[in-house]
Amino acid sequence: MKLLYLFFFLLLPSLLFAQQGSVQTEPQKRAESIPEWGIVIGSRTASIPYHAAEESTVTDFVPKMYYEGDYLYLRGEYGGLRFFEREQYNFSVIGRYRYFDIPQQYQREFHGTNIDMGLQAEYLFKANFPLQLELLSDSDGNSYGNVNLRYQVDYKDFDIELHSTFRYKSGEFNNLYYGLGRDDIGSDLDLKVGTEVRYHLFSNLYLLGEVSVNMLGNKTYQSELIDSRFESEYYLGFGLFNNKEQQEYLTLPENHYLRVAYGWATPSNIGEIIGGETEKDQYNNRLTSIFYGIPLTETLFGFPIEFYLTPGFVYHFESDVQDPITEYVVAIKAYYAFTWPVRWRFGVAEGLSYVSEVTYIEKNDDPDNPGSQILNYLDFTLDINLGDVTRVKALDKLWLGYSMHHRSAIFESSSLFGRSKGGSNYNTVYLQWHF
Numbered sequence: 001m002k003l004l005y006l007f008f009f010l011l012l013p014s015l016l017f018a019q020q021g022s023v024q025t026e027p028q029k030r031a032e033s034i035p036e037w038g039i040v041i042g043s044r045t046a047s048i049p050y051h052a053a054e055e056s057t058v059t060d061f062v063p064k065m066y067y068e069g070d071y072l073y074l075r076g077e078y079g080g081l082r083f084f085e086r087e088q089y090n091f092s093v094i095g096r097y098r099y100f101d102i103p104q105q106y107q108r109e110f111h112g113t114n115i116d117m118g119l120q121a122e123y124l125f126k127a128n129f130p131l132q133l134e135l136l137s138d139s140d141g142n143s144y145g146n147v148n149l150r151y152q153v154d155y156k157d158f159d160i161e162l163h164s165t166f167r168y169k170s171g172e173f174n175n176l177y178y179g180l181g182r183d184d185i186g187s188d189l190d191l192k193v194g195t196e197v198r199y200h201l202f203s204n205l206y207l208l209g210e211v212s213v214n215m216l217g218n219k220t221y222q223s224e225l226i227d228s229r230f231e232s233e234y235y236l237g238f239g240l241f242n243n244k245e246q247q248e249y250l251t252l253p254e255n256h257y258l259r260v261a262y263g264w265a266t267p268s269n270i271g272e273i274i275g276g277e278t279e280k281d282q283y284n285n286r287l288t289s290i291f292y293g294i295p296l297t298e299t300l301f302g303f304p305i306e307f308y309l310t311p312g313f314v315y316h317f318e319s320d321v322q323d324p325i326t327e328y329v330v331a332i333k334a335y336y337a338f339t340w341p342v343r344w345r346f347g348v349a350e351g352l353s354y355v356s357e358v359t360y361i362e363k364n365d366d367p368d369n370p371g372s373q374i375l376n377y378l379d380f381t382l383d384i385n386l387g388d389v390t391r392v393k394a395l396d397k398l399w400l401g402y403s404m405h406h407r408s409a410i411f412e413s414s415s416l417f418g419r420s421k422g423g424s425n426y427n428t429v430y431l432q433w434h435f
Helices: 002-020 104-110 171-177 270-274 386-390
Strands: 036-047 057-068 072-076 078-085 089-098 114-126 129-137 143-155 158-169 188-202 205-215 230-241 257-266 286-297 305-316 325-339 343-355 374-385 398-408 423-434
Touching: 036 205, 057 230, 057 325, 057 343, 089 129, 143 171, 158 171, 257 305, 257 398, 270 398, 270 423, 286 325, 286 423, 305 343, 325 374, 343 398, 374 386, 374 423, 386 398
Parallel strands: none
Antiparallel strands: 036 057, 036 230, 057 072, 072 078, 078 089, 089 114, 114 129, 129 143, 143 158, 158 188, 188 205, 205 230, 257 286, 257 423, 286 305, 305 325, 325 343, 343 374, 374 398, 398 423
């Protein structure tokens, strides 16, 4: 399974560069329609189906990202890379949220929600009516299969999706996630039905709501650990998407970017860093990163704010207190540029971060908390254009900047992040080249 994770993220950069080939670079073809994109911040509430739970529901902070590219796509709770495509069908490597709604007292033992990896085959009855077959597993190889049927309708300010899923759970998967490793349930089938509704408020602002119900199979329901046959969940959030009321175009002369950074860990929090009170990490933990930027839009609510999809790879160096660690990031980044008296930019990114092992700086934040491999990701930047500073035209597309690389568990509020308390901050410097 770890090889599949490695394959997914090693393949990502090459496919992103392949997408660049579809960008029209001749002067008369600069303008092109922007891709479908979006980012949502919201709260998910789900019922807990187990006996003896101290609470009946669990609530998660869940960020969702959306993007439809030639090869790469993100669709809220899952994303993938197409490696074979025809008019009516395609095949992808995918990663998908799998929510594990367990009582809080079991959270640290089982860690809760994770991102599973696998393969998807999609057949299109119509463009808005796909059938998806999926084979997925967790990082330990516990497998399951999904048969998804989706139907999408656009009506005025509403985008509506109806969906149903048959899930076959292997015995190993079912025993772990519904038997909690204590009951030998065996393999079983689930049926899930639900709907997602997106409502356009104005310009780029939308409301997003989801409701679904999952019916457990007979063997799972008869387990002594299970209290209810039905699992329910709902999600409510707000987000930024393409403006439905007008066709937007990209006219950026430099469409994509590459950013390389180097940075140092700090035990200081965001407020202390902004206030200039950064404390040095006594073990000198460091990282280096590379991020790739794919343009999404040049305006937000009519203002000149540029958005990019920015996947990244981060390498945490070995130190006296940790072995080398790899980190993978997917985020959406916004930039606002101003001139004073040369060009500057503020930037902020929101996304998800996955580390191969929890870093020392996060474990040390709360020694009793094992931390979480998946955390919310934030990136705050300020950079300056080197072409303007040096008066060298060849450097006009190069920016020098500072970035705060931040991973956060949202103060133990989300089972998606293992109800972890910890987080981490790194002060980094970077060079960013647009092309």
